[in-house]
Amino acid sequence: MKFSAVIIVAFAFGQVGVQEVKEQGLALFDQAELTVKQESDPARLAHGALVLASLIKDIEASRGEALLRLAARALSKLDFIAEQGQAGGMPRVTFRSPYDVDRLWEKLFEESAELRVELVREFLAEVKADDRWKGVLLARLARSVREARAMEELVELSLAHAVSFSAVSLLFDLRGRDPERGRAIFRAALERAVRRGDLDGLYWLGAYAIPGVNLPNRFPLTDPPAPDPVLARVYIRALVDVLSQVAVWANPMPAHIYRALVNIRPHAERFAPDRVPQIDSLLAFVTSRLSPRAIAEAEQRDLERVSPETEKIEDLELRAQLARDEKIHDDLMARAAYLALTGKDFERALRLAAKLKDRGVRAELRDLIHLRAAAELSERGQWEHAAEQALAIEQPERLAVAVAGVLQKLSDKDRAALLIAQAQARIERLQTSAAKGRAFLYLAGPVMSFDVDQGRFLLSRAIEMFNATRADLNGAREAAIRIETGDFATGSVVGSYDLSSVVIEAFKKLAKADPELIQALPLAARWESAEIRAIAQAAIARSLLERVR
Structure with missing residues (x-):
């Protein structure tokens, strides 16, 4: 169904008042919503609904929420795991598509976090992603929100799933502006990582407890701040305990455990000397379970990381x-x-x-x-x-x-x-x-x-x-x-x-140059793709609504 002549005529009567312009803008947005629902492809429908939500949520939050739920329903028809698993056998240089299912879910959560954290909780129960994906996403969202309560809720949700690079980025953000809050989050994250036996998360947390430490997961810092002795001591004890538990049952022995022990030992001598004998004993056990080649490769990786070759x-x-x-x-x-x-x-x-x-x-x-x-x-x-x-x-x-x-x-x-x-x-x-x-x-x-x-x-x-x-x-x-x-x-x-941003820019400029929308509306109606036609209509509607803000 193409754009109706009735709506086109409604904009052609010349100068109208502020309220009328707002009503016309909302009426045109109604049309855009009807149009996007005509899209039969679930990925395109979800993408179109998300773009429309981004254009209306700051004007009418309820409309934004409805569009986000429309996107979630469309995404529920797509296989998230299959999309995640497509990376195997791909070229080294690959590019994201706006229709990648994991990216669409990310966009859904980003838009939701800007409205209400309750929406994030609602959609979190629907996405069929693993805990690591959820933890990374939620930590990134926590960094982006401004409201303190929302940040705390998102941090709590993030740590419930995984400790990630994004979580450590948040900790460093808080280091200068709210150090007490940062330390509290660190302790909570450390406790959960230990409880889960999450070495990956523990390696990330090491970057915050001992900035610049050369653990398998390394956080990039050009000028690492001095460690907090209390946090460093607590961290080293927790890391060594989990490494001990994992090493006993590991078969084959992962080389990253050897690297972690070798690199944490100098810091243990400084901050937790009582744990050095335990580290030495564990290191001897791990070394006995690794081949000389595996040890040499681990040491070479550490050497390359600490002293990278400067190319000229x-x-x-x-x-x-x-x-x-x-x-x-x-x-x-x-x-x-x-x-x-x-x-x-x-x-x-x-x-x-x-x-x-x-x-x-x-x-x-x-x-x-x-x-x-x-x-x-x-x-x-x-x-x-x-x-x-x-x-x-x-x-x-x-x-x-x-x-x-x-x-x-x-x-x-x-x-x-x-x-x-x-x-x-x-x-x-x-x-x-x-x-x-x-x-x-x-x-x-x-x-x-x-x-x-x-x-x-x-x-x-x-x-x-x-x-x-x-x-x-x-x-x-x-x-x-x-x-x-x-x-x-x-x-x-x-x-x-x-390209939705390019479509929006073009139609907003056209609407600005064509106040009565004599050219803009028929041109928007010419898109045969329901998704793109809806985005063009919504861009014109947004242009109208911005005139009266």
Whole structure:
């Protein structure tokens, strides 16, 4: 069912009062809700409902909650475990999709936490995820909420499931602003980890009790603070007790127990000397159960972590030039180029990338360098150089993303017009309609800042191509950059991995330029995907509601 003419006419009567505009915005949001419910695919329905909830929850919380429950019902039809298990056999560089079931659940919890913690509890009972996934997610949510009571509830929920990296991140957040609360959370987490025999959680907690300690799970700290002697002593005793229990029954013996004992011993000498004999005895037992090779590998891993080799561009380039094997050459040269890129030496990075022998890897790396350079030069206000870098990108969809970024920083209409014309000509060469549709979608919003009619034309072209290919809002497709050469691997999503934000931006800009919505509403109605049509309608509704806030 496409957008009804009755609603379109309701917006065409010219100037109306504030209350009328609000009512019209809510009526249009009603239409968006009806539209998203027409979506037959559960993942798309859940995603669309979550996007709509994010647009309305701060205006009408009850509507937001209803949409979150709609998303949860859709997600209950999908197999969470199967989605989690798809990682095996994948390339080293992979990208998330906005339709990944675990990601949709994460988004559901994020939106719920911004409304009420009770919603988090409600949905927690429905998701078929393991305790570690729940613990990590809840700790991350606890870091994001502002209200103290909500944070405490989320921390309690998190620790009931697992102690994770996110939980330790929260502890370090609290270290400066509420140290007493941080210590209380640490003790509660330690008690639960000991009760569960959770060595993984205990290794994470060690990073807080003894900052900088080299345990198997290591928290990255550039300048570790001094340990709290009381917490360190309590922690060491707890860790050694659990290590003793696990080691007795372990078969085969895990090497991480050896690493933990070796690295905690110096701290035990300082903070818990009474436990050193127990550590030495346990270490002798563990060593007797491990092969010399396993011990050597464990010691090598610790050495590499404590004293990482600092790579230099010059050394990598020289080693590449001396390499006889093409794969080794490209691996070293790609690492050198990437180091130059991270240092924002774009010219040097491009020069090094040009020496790669593999044509595909060379093209990917050059596009990555041009993308980063265009973004950086735009920030510096070097428009001409930024445009040159953007237009040098080989893959047209990536080019559109880079040009859109430059346009957002540009104010000169003449320069913008020239850049838009050049980008559009390149995009027209694309053979794939889906990629061309995404490229035009990326450009539509930024182009509207200079020429509404042209931006609307690009948006219309994008819709036409999305419809022709039945494309969804996954932005991590052909444009994503994946580079793998020997030991070196890196990747980058170009643009947005979730194109809903791009659709929203384009339709909000169009609605702002078209106050009576004569053009915006019919254009939104042209999306054949119920999910995307609903998001476009909701974006227009949000634009109306923002006028009267």
